[in-house]
Amino acid sequence: xxxxxxxxxxxxxxxxxxxxxxxxxxxxxxxxxxxxxxxxxxxxxxxxxxxxxxxxxxxxxxxxxxxxxxxxxxxxxxxxxxxxxxxxxxxxxxxxxxxxxxxxxxxxxxxxxxxxxxxxxxxxxxxxxxxxxxxxxxxxxxxxxxxxxxxxxxxxxxxxxxxxxxxxxxxxxxxxxxxxxxxxxxxxxxxxxxxxxxxxxxxxxxxxxxxxxxxxxxxxxxxxxxxxxxxxxxxxxxxxxxxxxxxxxxxxxxxxxxxxxxxxxxxxxxxxxxxxxxxxxxxxxxxxxxxxxxxxxxxxxxxxxxxxxxxxxxxxxxxxxxxxxxxxxxxxxxxxxxxxxxxxxxxxxxxxxxxxxxxxxxxxxxxxxxxxxxxxxxxxxxxxxxxxxxx
Amino acid sequence: xxxxxxxxxxxxxxxxxxxxxxxxxxxxxxxxxxxxxxxxxxxxxxxxxxxxxxxxxxxxxxxxxxxxxxxxxxxxxxxxxxxxxxxxxxxxxxxxxxxxxxxxxxxxxxxxxxxxxxxxxxxxxxxxxxxxxxxxxxxxxxxxxxxxxxxxxxxxxxxxxxxxxxxxxxxxxxxxxxxxxxxxxxxxxxxxxxxxxxxxxxxxxxxxxxxxxxxxxxxxxxxxxxxxxxxxxxxxxxxxxxxxxxxxxxxxxxxxxxxxxxxxxxxxxxxxxxxxxxxxxxxxxxxxxxxxxxxxxxxxxxxxxxxxxxxxxxxxxxxxxxxxxxxxxxxxxxxxxxxxxxxxxxxxxxxxxxxxxxxxxxxxxxxxxxxxxxxxxxxxxxxxxxxxxxxxxxxxxxxxxxxxxxxxxxxxxxxxxxxxxxxxxxxxxxxxxxxxxxxxxxxxxxxxxxxxxxxxxxxxxxxxxxxxxxxxxxxxxxxxxxx
Ligand SMILES: Cc1cc2nc3c(=O)[nH]c(=O)nc-3n(C[C@H](O)[C@H](O)[C@H](O)COP(=O)(O)OP(=O)(O)OC[C@H]3O[C@@H](n4cnc5c(N)ncnc54)[C@H](O)[C@@H]3O)c2cc1C
Numbered sequence: 045x046x047x048x049x050x051x052x053x054x055x056x057x058x059x060x061x062x063x064x065x066x067x068x069x070x071x072x073x074x075x076x077x078x079x080x081x082x083x084x085x086x087x088x089x090x091x092x093x094x095x096x097x098x099x100x101x102x103x104x105x106x107x108x109x110x111x112x113x114x115x116x117x118x119x120x121x122x123x124x125x126x127x128x129x130x131x132x133x134x135x136x137x138x139x140x141x142x143x144x145x146x147x148x149x150x151x152x153x154x155x156x157x158x159x160x161x162x163x164x165x166x167x168x169x170x171x172x173x174x175x176x177x178x179x180x181x182x183x184x185x186x187x188x189x190x191x192x193x194x195x196x197x198x199x200x201x202x203x204x205x206x207x208x209x210x211x212x213x214x215x216x217x218x219x220x221x222x223x224x225x226x227x228x229x230x231x232x233x234x235x236x237x238x239x240x241x242x243x244x245x246x247x248x249x250x251x252x253x254x255x256x257x258x259x260x261x262x263x264x265x266x267x268x269x270x271x272x273x274x275x276x277x278x279x280x281x282x283x284x285x286x287x288x289x290x291x292x293x294x295x296x297x298x299x300x301x302x303x304x305x306x307x308x309x310x311x312x313x314x315x316x317x318x319x320x321x322x323x324x325x326x327x328x329x330x331x332x333x334x335x336x337x338x339x340x341x342x343x344x345x346x347x348x349x350x351x352x353x354x355x356x357x358x359x360x361x362x363x364x365x366x367x368x369x370x371x372x373x374x375x376x377x378x379x380x381x382x383x384x385x386x387x388x389x390x391x392x393x394x395x396x397x398x399x400x401x402x403x404x405x406x407x408x409x410x411x412x413x414x415x416x417x418x419x420x421x422x423x424x425x426x427x428x429x430x431x432x433x434x435x
Numbered sequence: 436x437x438x439x440x441x442x443x444x445x446x447x448x449x450x451x452x453x454x455x456x457x458x459x460x461x462x463x464x465x466x467x468x469x470x471x472x473x474x475x476x477x478x479x480x481x482x483x484x485x486x487x488x489x490x491x492x493x494x495x496x497x498x499x500x501x502x503x504x505x506x507x508x509x510x511x512x513x514x515x516x517x518x519x520x521x522x523x524x525x526x527x528x529x530x531x532x533x534x535x536x537x538x539x540x541x542x543x544x545x546x547x548x549x550x551x552x553x554x555x556x557x558x559x560x561x562x563x564x565x566x567x568x569x570x571x572x573x574x575x576x577x578x579x580x581x582x583x584x585x586x587x588x589x590x591x592x593x594x595x596x597x598x599x600x601x602x603x604x605x606x607x608x609x610x611x612x613x614x615x616x617x618x619x620x621x622x623x624x625x626x627x628x629x630x631x632x633x634x635x636x637x638x639x640x641x642x643x644x645x646x647x648x649x650x651x652x653x654x655x656x657x658x659x660x661x662x663x664x665x666x667x668x669x670x671x672x673x674x675x676x677x678x679x680x681x682x683x684x685x686x687x688x689x690x691x692x693x694x695x696x697x698x699x700x701x702x703x704x705x706x707x708x709x710x711x712x713x714x715x716x717x718x719x720x721x722x723x724x725x726x727x728x729x730x731x732x733x734x735x736x737x738x739x740x741x742x743x744x745x746x747x748x749x750x751x752x753x754x755x756x757x758x759x760x761x762x763x764x765x766x767x768x769x770x771x772x773x774x775x776x777x778x779x780x781x782x783x784x785x786x787x788x789x790x791x792x793x794x795x796x797x798x799x800x801x802x803x804x805x806x807x808x809x810x811x812x813x814x815x816x817x818x819x820x821x822x823x824x825x826x827x828x829x830x831x832x833x834x835x836x837x838x839x840x841x842x843x844x845x846x847x848x849x850x851x852x853x854x855x856x857x858x859x860x861x862x863x864x865x866x867x868x869x870x871x872x873x874x875x876x877x878x879x880x881x882x883x884x885x886x887x888x889x890x891x892x893x894x895x896x897x898x899x900x901x902x903x904x905x906x907x908x909x910x911x912x913x914x915x916x917x918x
Contacts (some may be wrong), residue, residue, distance in 0.1 A: 142837075179756045191757060208824035245500070245828035247818075252825075312612045316621035324850040332691070386811070386840070393610050393848055395642050397688050397841055404688035404837075411818060411836060412826040419822035421766045 045116050046184070053106070053120050057127035060091055065131040071400040075134065075250035081211060085138055085168075093124060096138050097149035097169070104150075109143030109285060114276040118285060118347040122292040126343070129296025133409040134251030136296060138168075138210035140289040140323060141252060145169030145209065147285070148217040148228065148270065148277065169230075170209030171286075172257055173219040173279055175202055181417050181427055182364070185279045188221030195220035195227055195269075199237065206243065206416070209253045216257065217270065221278055226269040226279055233376050237262040247404070248412030280367050287370035289348050291377035294413045295343050298336045298381035298388070301406045305329060305388035308395070316369035319391070328391050332384035339377040339384075346373035368413055368427065375423040380416040385410040464779060475535040476542060483547045486517055487554035495555030498692035499834050507561045507649045507693055508597030514562055519547060521589045523573050524581075525568075529589050539789035541727065545734035549782070552738025553745070556838030557692030559735060564645040564693060566731075568600025570724045571654040571669050584671055584711075588652060601650035603641040603698055604721050610643075611654070612664075614725065614847035617716065619664040626700065627660040628668065634706040637670065639701055640682070643845075647696030648681050650674070655698070656717045667717030671709045678703040689837030722775035722796075729799030729846055730788040736803075736810035736842040737781040743835035744774045747817035750824065770820055774813050781806045796859030800852040807849055808841035811829060814839045 045053075064084050069076040088094040088103075095107035105112045108121045128136035148171055178184060178191030193202035200220055207216065214233045215279065219226055233240055245252040271277065306329060309320035319325045346369040389396035389403040396403040414420065438444035442459040449457060469477050490513055498505040514520050519532035522543060525531040535543050544566065551559035570590060572580040591598035604613045606625045612618035626639025637657050643651070652673050659666035672679060682697030712720050748771055751761040761767050787804040788794070814836035819827035826833050843849045857865055 136677040177756055177758070189757070237455060247826040247828070247833040313623065315609070315615065324854070329852075352653075384816070390843065390848065390850070394605070394844055397844055399686040399688070404840075407688070407840070408833075408837070410642045410813065411833070414815075415818045415821065415825040416823050419825070421770060422822075425766060 054123045057124040061128045061131040065135045069132045081251050095143040095146040097146040108139050109147040118288050122288050122347040124294040125289050126296035129293040130300040131165045133293045133297040134249045136293050137249045137252040141208045142168040142210040144171050168210040168213045169215045170207050171217050172204040174209045176205050193220040194221040198261050200262040204257045207255050211253050230268045235262050248408035284367045284370040287374040291343050291373040293379045294381040297409050298384040301385040301388035302332050305391040308392050328387040332387045335380040335384040339380040343373050371423050371426045375407040382410040382414050409432045463539050480546045483550035487550045491554035491558045502691050511597050513605050515592045528586050541789040544731050544786050548731045548734035549738040552735040553741040556739040557690040560690045561693035565599045567602040567728050571720050572712050574723045575720045577712045580711045584864050591670045599650045600652040601644050601646040603644045603653050603655040605643050606643050609850045614849045622664050624658050626657045628657045629660050637700050643695045644698050644878035645693050647698050648694040664718050668714050668717050669711040669717040669720045670705050676703050726794040726799045729803035732846045733785045733802030733806035739839045740810035740813035743814040743817040743832045746831045747820050777809050777813050781809050795858045800855040804849045804852045812840040
């Protein structure tokens with residue numbers, strides 16, 4: 045994908061976000077009108093923004109984590125997620141998580157549907173990888189660690205905590221330790237032996253759904269075992285996309301915060317001037333702007349098309365630089381952008397702390413992004429190992 | 436073998452005197468710090484903690500979810516029955532322990548603030564804002580306000596009435612401007628009084644007033660109609676006054692158990708005897724109230740951070756990752772140690788700020804800014820330490836982070852407080868040697884710029900004139916140019 049195409053996708057996403065997402069966020073309620081969320085996601089799918097595993101779906105090729113992301117890299121998906129997050133990181137997260145799920149099913153026969161008994165159901169798919177009590181490590185991503193869900197003759201056993209999805213998720217692609225290392229299975233939320241507990245009352249990204257999954261001998265028929273050979277269907281590849289997407293959400297969210305802070309600083313009069321004239325405010329804005337710029341430069345590099353192959357490196361001796369960069373991007377973008385958001389909030393003084401100005405929502409989202417999936421200390425430890433040779 | 440290497444084991448190889456000098460006992464820093472206090476303060480610190488654990492800890496999360504969950508006046512009365520809420524007067528009127536304030540007027544207040552907020556930042560704020568509300572009655576040095584009005588409020592509390600107070604300076608068009616000398620000169624005020632027979636008539640609005648909805652008493656600052664902050668006067672209002680109403684309640688990010696409300700005044704008649712201090716002394720009173728209250732905000736920030744740390748430490752002890760407790764991992768140990776180190780630094784800063792003969796601008800602002808910023812860092816770290824659990828409400832640390840964020844904003848944003856540090860030390864650490872006089876050129880121009888902040892003719896016939904010039908001197912403006 046060339047720069048022109050990438051910019052066009054960015055522009056489409058930006059317009060969609062302004063038209064559909066911004067009104068949803070509004071000024072009412074703690075996190076906006078979440079009742080209208082499913083409609084927005086349907087329209088995102090129709091507009092080709094949300095990926096589909098169905099070859100006839102509008103987003104099959106170029107939606108967020110559509111099939112093209114395997115060959116052409118992460119840049120387009122990352123750009124679209126960033127633009128969506130400028131208006132709402134929660135909605136962008138839904139698109140991200142649903143896209144990750146859809147990609148796991150691309151090329152599979154049951155792509156457009158999943159069966160519970162003989163009943164066909166659709167809807168978003170979520171990916172379950174992080175087993176309970178597992179600390180993410182390079183080796184664990186390659187060979188299943190003890191905490192991973194187990195797939196044996198008796199079905200799936202074990203637990204995954206904090207499985208991210210879009211609202212209405214009823215199918216899961218589960219990474220599990222099988223006879224040949226990591227394997228993938230598709231299970232329905234209603235499958236016998238699967239208990240799902242939704243994680244309610246969270247700080248941010250309220251639009252997305254998060255669940256704990258407990259597998260107690262969940263049967264997986266051979267047709268529900270997904271192909272495991274392709275380089276795009278490994279834990280590394282999934283984690284790389286997950287990390288890049290979260291970093292993109294952080295950058296978009298901070299861009300939105302900065303935009304609001306600038307707008308407010310132009311209008312608010314204190315200290316005998318518009319507050320944008322006060323160096324105290326300029327320091328906050330300048331610091332935020334430079335952090336966002338640095339984060340977005342790093343993000344683009346980490347997701348650059350063509351420069352890096354879209355594989356995390358799934359075998360011995362394979363180049364793991366892309367995955368390393370994704371870890372570093374999640375770590376740095378979330379930290380820098382979190383700081384940018386809190387500084388932007390400070391520009392609004394007491395008003396920034398109030399729900400209706402939406403800066404506090406952005407800060408909640410930013411902090412959630414920083415803590416989630418792989419937390420900073422583990423990311424640092426992963427970055428300390430330098431498999432890709434970045435010096 | 437290894438026992439002889441660890442400090443506890445190694446100590447055994449020392450003689451009796453050596454052992455006496457080598458403290459290896461594993462005790463919380465809280466206990467070590469408590470030991471440094473006088474006996475009355477030690478007792479008080481334990482009592483604050485016990486109260487907070489029993490009455491605040493268990494309700495904090497529910498009150499955060501639904502601010503109506505806790506009956507704040509009722510909680511206030513429970514605290515009052517323990518003697519917490521009437522500490523500005525000695526017995527028999529109040530519960531001030533002279534022996535406890537011997538080493539520093541504010542030390543009991545910061546001990547209390549830390550304990551209450553370690554249990555819950557929102558409920559802690561609701562209880563502590565009362566003291567901010569009555570602070571002008573004490574700080575003004577007005578004996579009538581102190582003995583008559585404060586005495587009356589305490590009498591009501593002793594009689595079992597929830598006579599809570601709130602402090603109201605902020606207006607829609609004047610937030611930082613009523614906390615900062617430079618801003619005050621050009622503040623666009625919107626709450627004014629007019630003299631009428633027997634008193635004053637006040638109209639206007641105040642916003643973001645903590646406990647505005649539940650307080651019975653409000654110390655409210657208003658300027659003479661058409662004039663600036665130099666005419667600011669402090670009035671003691673009560674909610675029964677005609678024309679005095681509570682407006683909107685803000686929906687805020689954290690410290691949600693305490694309301695932040697708008698107060699609307701429509702020609703409220705306030706009798707002469709409700710003036711606190713002198714007419715026109717409001718600016719001085721409010722500045723000094725902030726000197727007294729900012730160390731307390733620092734202590735609140737410290738308390739919130741301590742709460743987050745305690746939750747995080749417990750989580751790390753109880754949670755196993757790859758079959759080891761989280762706290763066994765070196766990176767986790769380093770992070771927890773970092774947090775504890777910051778808590779210690781915060782406490783040292785706050786306690787130090789109370790040891791001066793009197794609170795002063797820089798001391799209060801330093802404690803407030805340092806602790807608010809550090810508290811935010813500690814809470815953020817606590818969240819990330821818990822990973823995905825960190826953003827779940829029931830784990831408490833995300834709430835602590837939301838609560839901590841407010842301490843960087845109220846009682847003057849941390850930016851305005853930094854400017855207050857500079858201002859307070861101008862003529863000492865910073866700027867010219869002159870700390871403010873009537874004769875040198877820069878101070879004279881400063882004083883002349885102070886009167887008539889709005890610049891308009893207020894029609895008072897000069898009554899608001901140079902009555903009470905903005906007190907604080909500063910030699911450079913905010914753009915770094917000399918005035
Ligand atoms: C939850 C809550 C509770 C509160 N409780 C009370 C209360 O009980 N009583 C009460 O009276 N008030 C209360 N306040 C008000 C609080 O003190 C103010 O919000 C605070 O002083 C900032 O004012 P502001 O919100 O108008 O921000 P603004 O003054 O509009 O500030 C916006 C930004 O501009 C900057 N700025 C403004 N002026 C200058 C300047 N001259 N130079 C450099 N930078 C400048 C600020 O630092 C800030 O970053 C409360 C506020 C909140 C949020």
